[in-house]
Amino acid sequence: MSAAFECRELSKRYGGTVALGGVDLDVRAGELVGLLGPNGAGKSTLVKIACGLVRPTGGAAEVAGEPAGSGDARAAIGYLAELFRFPEWLRADELLSLHQRLAGSRGGADERRELLELVQLSDASGTRVGAMSKGMQQRLGIAQALIGNPRLLMLDEPTSALDPVGRRIVRDLLLELKRRGVAVLLNSHLLSEVERVCDRVAILVGGRVVARGSPAELAQTRGVEVELDGGVRQYPDATREQVPEIVAQLVAAGEQVYGVRVLSSTLEETYLEAVEAAS
Amino acid sequence: MSGALTIAGYALRESMRRRVFVVVLLLTVAFLALYAVGAKAAFDSIDAEAAGAAFNVDDQVLTGSTLLGLAMFTTLFLGCVLAVFLTLGAVRGDAERGLLQPLVVRPLGRTALLGGRFGAAAGVCGLYVAGVYAAATLITGWAGGWWPDDPIGPGVGLVAGVIIVAALSLLGSIFLSATANGIAVFMAFGAGLAAGLLGQIGDALDVNTLKNIAQIASWALPFEALYQGGLDSLTSGAEGTTAVIVQLGPFGGAQEAGPLLWPWTAAYLALLAAAARVAFARRDL
Numbered sequence: 001m002s003a004a005f006e007c008r009e010l011s012k013r014y015g016g017t018v019a020l021g022g023v024d025l026d027v028r029a030g031e032l033v034g035l036l037g038p039n040g041a042g043k044s045t046l047v048k049i050a051c052g053l054v055r056p057t058g059g060a061a062e063v064a065g066e067p068a069g070s071g072d073a074r075a076a077i078g079y080l081a082e083l084f085r086f087p088e089w090l091r092a093d094e095l096l097s098l099h100q101r102l103a104g105s106r107g108g109a110d111e112r113r114e115l116l117e118l119v120q121l122s123d124a125s126g127t128r129v130g131a132m133s134k135g136m137q138q139r140l141g142i143a144q145a146l147i148g149n150p151r152l153l154m155l156d157e158p159t160s161a162l163d164p165v166g167r168r169i170v171r172d173l174l175l176e177l178k179r180r181g182v183a184v185l186l187n188s189h190l191l192s193e194v195e196r197v198c199d200r201v202a203i204l205v206g207g208r209v210v211a212r213g214s215p216a217e218l219a220q221t222r223g224v225e226v227e228l229d230g231g232v233r234q235y236p237d238a239t240r241e242q243v244p245e246i247v248a249q250l251v252a253a254g255e256q257v258y259g260v261r262v263l264s265s266t267l268e269e270t271y272l273e274a275v276e277a278a279s
Numbered sequence: 280m281s282g283a284l285t286i287a288g289y290a291l292r293e294s295m296r297r298r299v300f301v302v303v304l305l306l307t308v309a310f311l312a313l314y315a316v317g318a319k320a321a322f323d324s325i326d327a328e329a330a331g332a333a334f335n336v337d338d339q340v341l342t343g344s345t346l347l348g349l350a351m352f353t354t355l356f357l358g359c360v361l362a363v364f365l366t367l368g369a370v371r372g373d374a375e376r377g378l379l380q381p382l383v384v385r386p387l388g389r390t391a392l393l394g395g396r397f398g399a400a401a402g403v404c405g406l407y408v409a410g411v412y413a414a415a416t417l418i419t420g421w422a423g424g425w426w427p428d429d430p431i432g433p434g435v436g437l438v439a440g441v442i443i444v445a446a447l448s449l450l451g452s453i454f455l456s457a458t459a460n461g462i463a464v465f466m467a468f469g470a471g472l473a474a475g476l477l478g479q480i481g482d483a484l485d486v487n488t489l490k491n492i493a494q495i496a497s498w499a500l501p502f503e504a505l506y507q508g509g510l511d512s513l514t515s516g517a518e519g520t521t522a523v524i525v526q527l528g529p530f531g532g533a534q535e536a537g538p539l540l541w542p543w544t545a546a547y548l549a550l551l552a553a554a555a556r557v558a559f560a561r562r563d564l
Binding site for chain 1: 281293296376380381386561
């Protein structure tokens with residue numbers, strides 16, 4: 001089975017500005033991949049190329065084995081833009097119905113009801129978009145993106161307007177989608193969210209991927225701390241595997257060892273280091 | 280095709296909810312009411328004075344065609360206002376507001392989206408113009424018992440004219456922000472009107488340069504030629520001094536539509552459609 005999303009040497013220039021400078025990335029079925037990066041790193045451009053909203057300058061991108069932007073590729077995508085707006089005069093149910101017709105979905109009222117339940121907006125099916133809070137609109141946007149059971153869900157800052165409860169709803173929703181085999185490309189500034197839900201993370205800076213891996217892989221070891229009689233002693237280059245040897249040497253030297261801690265960086269620290277190094 | 284129809288239905292509902300639609304409808308009601316009062320007063324006046332007979336002019340034809348010609352100009356203007364406001368932000372404006380992207384990502388395709396938007400705007404504006412023209416014609420007949428020699432042709436010309444304006448505005452919306460596009464299309468409308476007036480002066484004074492400017496403008500902006508052709512067919516049966524005077528017409532003068540006007544109108548719309556399709560396909564959103 002082809003990857004839900006795959007791009008090779010993908011590049012995009014806006015005049016003299018390089019938005020993407022040769023990006024390789026893939027998202028497999030049922031995988032949740034987070035895109036991190038500072039403003040202007042090229043995250044939204046990458047997502048827009050995948051959705052067919054922006055034409056790449058070079059390289060290739062495929063969605064479900066079809067060229068990004070083609071009708072078949074768009075049929076396999078669910079998308080929620082960072083800056084989106086729905087017509088304020090439409091009711092939630094009408095909006096989903098409109099997108100069902102555009103997506104060619106035959107799910108009917110059952111699909112709309114299920115999606116509104118999924119984003120916990122069942123009570124708002126008759127509410128006009130203009131009467132909804134930004135957070136409700138964002139959850140409605142996620143429901144809209146899920147119409148037609150897309151193979152790949154592209155979410156660009158989906159929790160930016162949500163309160164903690166709303167974020168929790170979206171986080172649970174993402175995990176549920178992953179369980180169902182939906183691939184998700186999540187573009188977010190909220191590192192803690194990404195760390196919690198994503199299988200893999202790619203950090204983009206200046207249109208290039210400067211780091212990638214699982215959150216655990218990216219969270220590098222930063223040495224070992226040992227608590228002794230005389231205080232805490234640090235071994236900045238030591239790894240987890242060296243801990244028994246260090247402790248044995250200390251005990252042999254007559255030290256009293258009260259505790260040992262393997263230090264590792266958070267995704268946030270890794271992210272900041274990667275951004276700093278790249279710039 | 281079904282995607283384009285869905286977009287057209289969506290755009291129709293959207294247009295009905297815009298304030299401009301209500302404003303245009305109110306203006307139309309006010310215009311038709313004033314037109315009825317004015318037409319009645321004008322026809323009553325010529326019945327009483329019968330001044331035209333001294334100059335071998337048919338007062339009724341002159342009054343009826345001039346009044347309906349003015350009504351046609353107003354109808355075209357209001358139709359253009361509607362066409363521009365329904366389409367001025369259809370692409371770039373909606374993209375900047377984030378309304379367009381969720382629709383474009385769907386598999387219907389950009390051409391179908393443009394087609395749907397154009398179909399809705401053309402349908403609304405065409406029906407509106409046809410309705411107002413028909414109402415003005417009926418009012419003129421009621422007020423003075425005068426009916427145009429060709430009652431259908433001028434209305435069809437106005438409908439085609441306003442459809443061209445909607446197509447121009449939709450094409451402009453791909454390149455320009457909503458405000459800039461609205462200004463540009465109204466300026467094009469004004470340029471067509473000015474060219475028509477220049478042609479009228481050129482005809483009266485027999486100045487070839489002015490006539491050429493008007494002719495080139497008519498090809499470049501065929502809504503003006505359609506309007507002038509409509510004016511001409513209002514009084515296609517008029518003769519003598521009456522015919523000479525009514526040919527001057529209001530706002531641009533009557534000009535007989537040549538055999539190429541309608542084929543050129545169709546080709547012009549096809550060119551606009553092709554240009555819009557190519558430009559929209561290449562536009563990053």
